[in-house]
Amino acid sequence: MLVAVGIGPGDPELLTVKAVNLIEQADQVFVPGTVAKDIIAPYRADPVVLSFPMTADEGYITRCIGKNADLIAPVARDGLAVFCILGDPNFYGTFGRLCAVLDEKYPEISYTSVPGVSSITAFTSAAGVTLNGGIEITDGSEQTATIRLKVRRPRETADELRKSGYTRFILAEKMYMDGQRIYQTDELPEESAYFSILYAGK
Template sequence: MKLYGIGVGPGDPQLLTIRGKRVLEQVDTVFIPGDLAQTIISGYVSASNIVEIQFPMTTDKDKLQKAWQTAADHVVEKTDDKAAFVTIGDPSIYSTFGHLRRALRNNHSTIDIEVIPGVSAATAFASAFDVDVVSGTNLMLAEAPNGTAPTGPDQMVLLKITDVPTTHSKLTEAGYDVWYGRRLFMEDESTVITQNPDDLEDRDYFTLGYARHQDIRFPSIGGGENNGT
């Protein structure tokens, strides 16, 4: 048995890689973690070949461990030869697939697993915000749920910002300018790019931020060069 972990990109079906598309068209079964992933691949995969796997929304480690193992067992049970598990972004960056892969390796070690990279929001943000991440400065990738706000590096890409106003307050107090993007490259016309935290008061898992410290000299958003904005 072989399982492909395929990153389908940040939301636009056209940002799926050629390699990912070819594999999706060849496998017998495609496992998905939710509706958004299915929307992205719907033009490449027959609905009859798609199997959804549910993961609980909880921070309870024991429940999550059990859910990942149940999912791994389900994948093995439903796969005869070759299958794929698709995930938003890249399979190796803050992805559900990482948990599934560990569960498979722990209890189904004979399975051949191949990862096919995808365009991640952690890199696609630069195109959406029209900014160059230049050499000579450091860049950190981190999650920022529930109002958390990591600080320290010159630049940060923060994923899963679920309390934008609180995170924004902490970051600006620490001397950062921040741009936010919600549902970048998604085709449901819900994309938002803003510096105003009041535009994003409601919680949405698909919200990220780009923060850069005001004391560091950067090319400005949209071109030119400045200190801060």
């Protein structure tokens, strides 16, 4: 099993209890560079440092990710491999690209992720900014997804978003609480709980 663990924006004390437990219990921990290695140093002294180059050379990036998958696969196949990622694993991270390679080369390996403090939520605390109302988060590329918070009528909201070209929807209700439910596009309920998030993708 491979677990991608979010290790937050830089302060080792901003790791979650679950993240620390997994890092300490793992058969092997992998990190994407020395910054991540330093963040987890209070909890693990022997991580394997992987190369995830910051370059526009897509071919080189793909080869590096393939080599990293080759290093992770034997551990994940027989035990617990933990891949530590700054911020949150699924929020502008390398985890998705690694999973695509694993799916192709090692389809027998299962993986999951544990959320971490993302750069966005860390920024609001560091800068003393409170966010309310609608916001836009982008890396400058074409917008392909939107997220709506506290969606009380998800099916109706999805119908509105379809007019703007969105076709895939996921509703998360009461995440990490008792009664958590995840609904896919064709399962959206008419009404949902206050603690709900609707993802829409193109």
